[in-house]
Amino acid sequence: MKIRIKYLLYIAVLVIAMFILLNFLVLNNAKSGEYLSVGETAPNYTFQLANGSTQSLSSYSGKPLILWFVATWCSSCAQGNTAVAENLGFFKEHNVKIVELEQYNDLGSAGMSISKFISEYGNNNTYITGGIASYNMTLAYNTPPSLQLDIYYLISPNGKILNIGEGIAGGIGNLENTILKDGL
Secondary structure (H helix, E strand, C coil), X not given: CHHHHHHHHHHHHHHHHHHHHHHHHHHXXXXXXXXXXXXXXXXXXXXXXXXXXXXXHHHHCCCCXXXXXXXXXXXXXXXXXXXXXXXHHHHHHCCCEEEEEECHHHHHCCCCCHHHHHHHHCCCCCCCEEEECCHHHHHHHCCCCCCCCCXXXXXXXXXXXXXXXXXXXXXXHHHHHHHHHCCC
């Protein structure tokens, strides 16, 4: 009987130690995740355009770019389309291309197609290039543990990240200021 209790006690200690070790590793990994930051080179990924063809982020090299990740069921993303459409003249004047990508699998909830989403909420905007991000691209630009619904990056012509934000509708002024400051 004493051997059995001792055996159970060893197993319990081992399980607790493994739990603590795994918890430590997971928490350390989450806290030190590879978040992208201003000044880094934007990772190059290939994504699917709304028309079904594929395109590489590197194809925008030499041009300023807003790379914007959305969920097509997200109300702030819809407001972002309206805000971008209202400020489109500024972006066109500064030759800033806009690529709006539905995050992989619409972050697990069904929404409308990216084309319909841009058209419906962006006032039939044709300046924005719509597409769908791969799983790896979504994770690279929208790092866990908490995925954002509406995250954007301003990328310089040489591929460096100039600005990162959440909620593009509220970040238009910040984007415009960065574009003006950096002479884009």
